[in-house]
Amino acid sequence: NAGVMQNPRHLVRRRGQEARLRCSPMKGHSHVYWYRQLPEEGLKFMVYLQKENIIDESGMPKERFSAEFPKEGPSILRIQQVVRGDSAAYFCASSPVTGNNQPQHFGDGTRLSIL
Amino acid sequence: QKEVEQNSGPLSVPEGAIASLNCTYSDRGSQSFFWYRQYSGKSPELIMFIYSNGDKEDGRFTAQLNKASQYVSLLIRDSQPSDSATYLCAGDGGATNKLIFGTGTLLAVQP
Numbered sequence: 380n381a382g383v384m385q386n387p388r389h390l391v392r393r394r395g396q397e398a399r400l401r402c403s404p405m406k407g408h409s410h411v412y413w414y415r416q417l418p419e420e421g422l423k424f425m426v427y428l429q430k431e432n433i434i435d436e437s438g439m440p441k442e443r444f445s446a447e448f449p450k451e452g453p454s455i456l457r458i459q460q461v462v463r464g465d466s467a468a469y470f471c472a473s474s475p476v477t478g479n480n481q482p483q484h485f486g487d488g489t490r491l492s493i494l
Numbered sequence: 495q496k497e498v499e500q501n502s503g504p505l506s507v508p509e510g511a512i513a514s515l516n517c518t519y520s521d522r523g524s525q526s527f528f529w530y531r532q533y534s535g536k537s538p539e540l541i542m543f544i545y546s547n548g549d550k551e552d553g554r555f556t557a558q559l560n561k562a563s564q565y566v567s568l569l570i571r572d573s574q575p576s577d578s579a580t581y582l583c584a585g586d587g588g589a590t591n592k593l594i595f596g597t598g599t600l601l602a603v604q605p
Contacts, residue, residue: 412592421597422538422582427590435590470537474591481591482528485537 381406383473383486384453391492392461400456400489404473411454412483413446416468428454458491466493496521498585500596508604513570515599517583520564524585527559527566528593532580541581542568573603 384403392398404411413425424438428448439446443461448454458465468490472483497520507513519527526545530538544550544557544566556569566585570577580600584593 410591414593414595422584422593422595424587424592424594427592435592438592472593481526482540482543483591483593484540485530487537 383408383471383484385469385471385486385489387489388487389490389492391494393494394462395460398458398461398465398491400458400469400471400491401453402456402471402473402486403453404471405475405484408473408475408484410474410476410481411448412472412474413454413456414470414472414485416470416488418467422470425456461491461493463493466491496524496585496587496594498583498594498596500581500583500599502597503600504602505599506602506604507573509573509575511573511603513573513577513601513603515568515570515581515583515601517566517568517596518564519566519585519594521585521587521594522561522564523588524594526586527557528584529555529557529566529568530582530584531577532582532598534580538582570601573601575603575605577601578603 414422426446427435443459468488470488472485474481528543529541532538542557554571558567580598582598583596587594
């Protein structure tokens with residue numbers, strides 16, 4: 380499967396635990412974007428990364444959330460001390476290069492549920 | 495605050511008709527616009543993108559862009575029940591290519 384791969388597909392955490400969401404971009408893509416979709420709402424941009432660099436984190440909450448895209452391995456979105464309001468679908472998208480006109484292709488998402 | 499606005503619908507059309515989905519955007523600096531289809535519980539799937547004024551056709555789909563009016567639309571000809579989904583309009587949000595999404599329009603094609 381050459382598409383954007385996200386895992387896990389579903390993740391259940393209790394309040395106060397940590398959630399780690401993983402994303403491997405499409406083959407040949409070096410740009411990764413994370414979006415969050417709350418129930419009955421649209422997709423909201425969170426963060427844009429290239430290998431070993433955070434380019435734009437303007438949509439990321441200032442506390443408890445962090446993201447990385449190491450030289451080797453998938454991009455990780457980490458949520459510490461989760462709260463019920465973190466329950467959402469988290470989508471990762473990738474593109475081959477940055478700049479306008481570059482469509483982003485989405486993975487299947489991780490559905491995060493907080494008990 | 496850059497915004498993309500869509501009518502949430504639902505937009506109901508009979509099978510075989512033309513479905514017209516509309517979107518407006520606030521940021522005149524946006525250059526590229528994307529239409530994604532999202533089935534319930536699934537991920538967004540890219541349908542079309544457009545960055546030049548005018549029309550762009552791909553099979554049963556036509557995207558239209560009018561930068562002067564800050565208006566984007568998607569026409570679906572010969573609508574099928576399988577086209578029933580939420581259609582998300584997105585514009586590029588600046589130099590980093592982040593996408594600004596509308597809340598989506600729910601399309602229901604009636605057999």
